[in-house]
Amino acid sequence: MDQLLQLILSGLATGAIYALAAIGFTLVWQTSQVINFAQGEFVMLPAILVLAGTMGLGWPLWLAILVASALFLLVFGLGFKRIVVDPMIRHGVLPLAIATMALAILMKEGAKDAFSAEAHPFPALVPTGNLQLLGANVSLRDVSIVVVAVIVIVALQLFVTRTRLGRTMQATAQNPTVARILGVPVERMIALTFLINAGLAVVASFLVSPIYLAKFSNGEVIGLAAFIAAIVGGFNQVRGALVGGFVVGLVDNLAAAYVSTAYRTAVPLALLVLVILFKPEGLAGRKEERTV
Amino acid sequence: MMRRIDPNLIAVLLGAGILWFLPAGFGNYGLYVMALWLVMAVAALGLNLTLGYAGQISLAQAAFLGIGAYATSLLTVSAGLPWWSALLVSGGLCFLVGILLGFPALRVQHHYLAFVTLAFATLVHLVARNEQWLTGGVYGFANIPRPSAFGVKLTGALDFYRFVLAVTLVLTLALWWLVRSPWGRAFQALRENPVRAASLGVDIRAYTLLAFAIGAAYGGFAGALYAPLVEFIDPGPFALSASLMLLLMVIVGGSGYFLGPFLGALVSIALPEWLRFTGGLYLILYAAVVIALLALCPQGLSGLMARGLAALRARRRPAPALDGERP
Numbered sequence: 001m002d003q004l005l006q007l008i009l010s011g012l013a014t015g016a017i018y019a020l021a022a023i024g025f026t027l028v029w030q031t032s033q034v035i036n037f038a039q040g041e042f043v044m045l046p047a048i049l050v051l052a053g054t055m056g057l058g059w060p061l062w063l064a065i066l067v068a069s070a071l072f073l074l075v076f077g078l079g080f081k082r083i084v085v086d087p088m089i090r091h092g093v094l095p096l097a098i099a100t101m102a103l104a105i106l107m108k109e110g111a112k113d114a115f116s117a118e119a120h121p122f123p124a125l126v127p128t129g130n131l132q133l134l135g136a137n138v139s140l141r142d143v144s145i146v147v148v149a150v151i152v153i154v155a156l157q158l159f160v161t162r163t164r165l166g167r168t169m170q171a172t173a174q175n176p177t178v179a180r181i182l183g184v185p186v187e188r189m190i191a192l193t194f195l196i197n198a199g200l201a202v203v204a205s206f207l208v209s210p211i212y213l214a215k216f217s218n219g220e221v222i223g224l225a226a227f228i229a230a231i232v233g234g235f236n237q238v239r240g241a242l243v244g245g246f247v248v249g250l251v252d253n254l255a256a257a258y259v260s261t262a263y264r265t266a267v268p269l270a271l272l273v274l275v276i277l278f279k280p281e282g283l284a285g286r287k288e289e290r291t292v
Numbered sequence: 293m294m295r296r297i298d299p300n301l302i303a304v305l306l307g308a309g310i311l312w313f314l315p316a317g318f319g320n321y322g323l324y325v326m327a328l329w330l331v332m333a334v335a336a337l338g339l340n341l342t343l344g345y346a347g348q349i350s351l352a353q354a355a356f357l358g359i360g361a362y363a364t365s366l367l368t369v370s371a372g373l374p375w376w377s378a379l380l381v382s383g384g385l386c387f388l389v390g391i392l393l394g395f396p397a398l399r400v401q402h403h404y405l406a407f408v409t410l411a412f413a414t415l416v417h418l419v420a421r422n423e424q425w426l427t428g429g430v431y432g433f434a435n436i437p438r439p440s441a442f443g444v445k446l447t448g449a450l451d452f453y454r455f456v457l458a459v460t461l462v463l464t465l466a467l468w469w470l471v472r473s474p475w476g477r478a479f480q481a482l483r484e485n486p487v488r489a490a491s492l493g494v495d496i497r498a499y500t501l502l503a504f505a506i507g508a509a510y511g512g513f514a515g516a517l518y519a520p521l522v523e524f525i526d527p528g529p530f531a532l533s534a535s536l537m538l539l540l541m542v543i544v545g546g547s548g549y550f551l552g553p554f555l556g557a558l559v560s561i562a563l564p565e566w567l568r569f570t571g572g573l574y575l576i577l578y579a580a581v582v583i584a585l586l587a588l589c590p591q592g593l594s595g596l597m598a599r600g601l602a603a604l605r606a607r608r609r610p611a612p613a614l615d616g617e618r619p
Binding site for chain 2: 035084087088091093094095096097098099101102103104105106109110113220224227228231262263265266269272273276277280
């Protein structure tokens, strides 16, 4: 019982991180029809940038975090949209999806060659240690990860539904043509979603790297989990990505403990195939009308 | 009017003739690289059918290559079957798996096939790594014999290279015929305008599925050539990243151009040999070039060449002769 509780909690913690990545992925997909195959690398890179600051340049941690976050938002939020997405979007969805795959290779190999091929410990930014809760030993880190992720997601949800800017952004996602007619600066709204995506990736990166260690190849695992989370939950809904993230995190952790460690990755994949077979709109998604 | 002979066919036959005699002076390693190029080109040819003709992203082509390679090794080493039957089984197996994978994925719109194949590629890699009794796990599968053709043992590098070339030629001609057959025309209709194709009675889903499954079978064929070429296989070359590289090959060569995959595979197999002096930077350069190419000319190198030719023609002949046919 004790073990099960711990497994569920750490599953929720990894799930919260997956959810952050998956929400960014769906937001970008909704507003610009970009399938970002580099999403995992987006989560890998900020931690590497921070370590490059602290280890390579000898900066204090807070400075490295500030500079790395700002740099990442600038380059992989705005720059990604301006340099990769804008010139390619007119060619259609397919070349752009493939360009993001090339970007993933670029980021991964860049991190490996310019920084390090080794895994490096990353300082935990949330409290660690153990907590006694209802007689069970509970990891404080897992609890704080869930708390931080939930705060970020709730803030995002409030921003999207309650503020004027957020609602304009939502309008852009739902129908860019009508939004433009109504005077919404569509381009700026799309840029905003890319910024939010980069911001979510930064948060996810700082939360996940203390657990997995910062390594150039982290993106493969996280990216795959984020895709599965987005599709299992529902590709066209932010709340779908949220549900999907937690489901995938839980399934992943429980499978590692009760099925087999060698095939832990296979269980979420099986879940993905089942969802596509029986509920292609996702567990929490809504059906889409077909456009011709 | 006499029917014009397809320039693609001329290029294939001429290229095969040149490639037969070209590497007579090459060393063993040079011949190995040339044969590897042809093998990867076969896999990319299949992927081009999926991506360039049916417009679907498949991230499992290297996994199909792996299935073909493992199936061929098991059948020729453990079961002692001749290589030819292993080739057919490898292709057939991948075709079947392609149908099974594509059927659920293509029921839904968007690029769900990309995600299903992504999952499948990861799964194949896991199985190849973990099921040691079957695949040898991370230690791999060694001593895969080279086949013999018409009673001649093909152990020499030049002999085996020519054998790979002959098989590649047969597979390429088969695909050339397929693309020009009514089926192939349906694939093209699918790519040009799926809605119109549907309104003309083309079953979009069935044809997309067929294109994907045939593409997968070509992955299996390539795997059947890969195993005896390298003579040793392990899960590494069939990982997801290898599938990504195959996809980039098709894009760089020019997706939808029949001979694009040969060009793309040449760039991606030969370039690392030439760029060895850059060390690890090669992949970074390659990825950056692919992004630039996609931004400037998403039709790849073949598209660039076609553009260049059209510009030359326009300069020579002021009256523009519209060549309605897209290669």
